[in-house]
Amino acid sequence: MNLRLARKEDAPTLARLHRISVETAMPWLPKLHTPAEDLWWMETIVLPEQQVWVAEIDGVIAGYAAVLGDMLEQLYILPEYQGRGVGSALLQKAIEMAEPPMRLWTFQRNEAARAFYEHRGFEAVEFTDGADNEEKEPDVLYCRA
Template sequence: MELASRIHRASFNERLPWLKGLHTPQEDHWFYENCIFPQCEVWAVCAPEMAGIIAFKADWVEQLYILPEFQGYGIGSALLKQAQQTFPHLQLWTFQRNIQAQKFYENHGFIAIRETDGRDNEEKEPDILFEWRKSGF
């Protein structure tokens, strides 16, 4: 949980610097311990240390984060593929300003189905809901 929360924070801070410092490391650890691990299937890739994590459950990708120095090597694709092999339908949110994440998900068959002004998320940041369905579902 400690490593997962550190990967989350490092990736979040790298890709979303305008939201840096939103939570303390202790709050991130609490979130993973009390919300993510009890409710989700969590997978990690080690290269050799833990380099990326995905947390998902039926219909949702809750978290997908790769350490910045390991991005671009297929780790996120491998983790997302695990979720896509497990469930025939997935949704996830990403911020509108996170263009790299949008392109990543679109390249993996997700389509944007809704945009918001961010008033309903903790960060108050405009976001996009993406959806993926396995062919035939």
């Protein structure tokens, strides 16, 4: 596995990866955006404003992580590459990039991700009813202990 900084030209690959990872892990989320909107978001918000690292396996981008300040904004792995240590490696890189202590939001129903973070030293510090997020889905704020 090779970790490297994301480049502008990764935007289409990362936008597709993001959509596949979200739809597979969280099929219960409302689908609020088109693939074209995902690409716009990746090109104009995520890549320019966040510190983004990708994990490559045999030349394929298997996952990415993005940090802004003390916040892990994105951590998404392609379904076929999950459970192989890619998420753990990107999380470690994100912790090195973020202002400590790193925080992150995840949806309360995303039990696999919550277990992943809890096993890696994150503690739930705030639960919401989802009124403030785009999906209106209850979420939880984790902080690295």
